[in-house]
Amino acid sequence: MTLPALLILALVIGYPIVRAVIISFYHYPLLNPQHNFIGADNYRRLVDDPVFWQSLQNTAIYTGVSVVGAMLMGLVLALATENLQGPWRFFRGVLLTPWAVPVIVVAFLFQFMFEDTGGITNDLLLRLHIIDSAIPWLSSSQWSLAAVIIANIWSQAPFFLLIFTAALGGVPVEVTEAARIDRASTWSMIALIKLPYLRSAAVVGALLMIIQNFNNFPLIWAMTEGGPAYSSTTLVIYVYRLAFTSFNLGYASAIGVVWLVLLLMISAAFIRVLRGKTS
């Protein structure tokens, strides 16, 4: 059974990768039938391209803050709902709903919430006297990345709630009972007993989410299209713009190759962690 599967994989995954690597060595405008071999020029251009570096930095911030934020939120929610009994367990189900909301819906939802005027976020912050004037969430270079990260954390925290809840179920009762007999405080119980048991789940979940966020296109595109200027442009947005609005496939492929290498490195780390966990 492996041979046909390998053939299909080679066709639908291997071929586009090989083709992208080849194209990255060409000047390959889609509008022009003439494509010239230019060696490593696209890669050299990449080194001096400030937009590439800004996109890479934005990708790192977006991915890092989203994963850490969603993980912390998921952890707090998992610990807070750990001991829910009977019908109250339904509450945990409610907390999981953002995970089921399509990303594009999340994007539009937060776009409305972050409207400068009339948006619920500014309205609430103003009423609570937390801010004096409306924050231009999506229309300012300072805030746009933060706005998409907040939306992303809201959308992904339930994933961590789910995996932490499952992991908490694996903490041996005798260990928690022993800690209770020793009169461990709530904080000690969490920090010294439960968190060590959650470490593996956290690592696996974080690595999965890093890969997913690295490639997250629809949320950012629908909320800001990577703007204003390049303030919320990540690698995936930049590659899309280069390939499908500027039709510069050669340079877009070069960035795609670098992006692929970065993802492969993260995936290798993921596999290593998984292997370590299994052994």
Place this chain on the structure above:
Amino acid sequence: MRSCGRSEAIDASTRHPSRIGAGGARRHARTLVLACAAVSLLVVSACSSSGGSGTQNGKQVVTFANWADAEQNTQPGIEAMIKEFEKENPNITVKSLPISYTDIEHQLVLQVQSGNTPDVAELQGNYTFSLQATGALQSLDSYANGSYQQSVIPQELQLGNIDGQLVAIPWTVAPFALWYNKKVMAQAGLDPKPPATWDELLTDLAAIHQKAPKIIAFGTDSTNRTYGLDQNWPVMKSFGGVPFDGKDPSADTQAMKDYLNFMRTVASKGYTPPNKKGGFFRQPAASDQVAFTIDGPYVKGVVQSTSHVSDAQFYQTWGIAPLPSGSDGKHYSAPTDHQLVMFSKAKNKDAAWKFMQFLSTSDYAIQNYTLKYENSLPPLQTPTGEIAKELDNPISQAFKTDVIPTVIRPNWGTAYDNAYSDVMTGVQSAMTSSSSIDSIASHISSALKNDLGG
């Protein structure tokens, strides 16, 4: 009773390892054949998915890629047009291929790459130039004969002429104009007359913002897309400059800095929200929450369908004027016209041309689509009869006499696709960051130098 053949096979192989060789090879071969068949089917269906032109049931088929059929507002209109055309031409079937406005350019470019183009397509602005650069468009010089050419506004026909070749004909005429809300102006204590210069506009915006800070004083498209640059091009021009000329950047000039300063002023003073599409302002305009907005003729349709005001009430509230001028007193606009193109691989070119001509200049299409659904002007040089009556209103008249003569064609071409993002991110930086205008202009210029390869 056995549940299924597959589990039986697994059981058999497990029990009799010696059978794995022959049976396993047979199963592999069968799976391989099935997999190959599935892949072939996918490839074949992918290759033929957007085609379908040629003949069907003895009728000539014309495939038509367009966004009119992908948008809720215009979908019923275009469906009615196709039905009417097929009624008038019983030997032709039109197959609509709905593609959203945002995607149509790159989808068609990709279809050109795969050799699988539609017969006719709806395009706009630089999209026509991009497709022409691929060499996939059919020259229409031999189709657009004398009588067609004489019936169409020459300036509009010229917009579809690239390097001396007619490759697109006008469908709807829709240049950018300055819409002004007389009611909002009067409430702010202003004489409800349109500002003639950008300075006058700034004075009006200040008065309106002071009186009603929640009203969007000025709607302008500052999105990072070719349409965003299309809208800003005539504004830049009226300040005395354009960001590039051919392959030469010309963004680091005093004229461009004046323009960027203007954009910074309207954003920093809260007159306009940055990074918004032009269409964003139409809905609030319907509830008098917008004082001025730069837009094509589409505002009327959205306002009337939302607020259900009559024509008379609309004309009482809204007026249009050419975009304000700079110090030289000249006004400029850019087209947002929808054009029709034919692909050179079209199988039924005569039928395709017939359909294009029907949409562009037939009385039926103009009355029941161009005016009714697009709220745009027809490309006719001298409208007569019912069409002339329908165009006898202050908005259409102002478009025809005051705005259309100010239309210039932005520097469209393949360079435009590379350059628009450099320019519009600079515009957005001017509107949303505290970087100096000098450094933004210089940055746009150096980015253009790299991307235009001049």
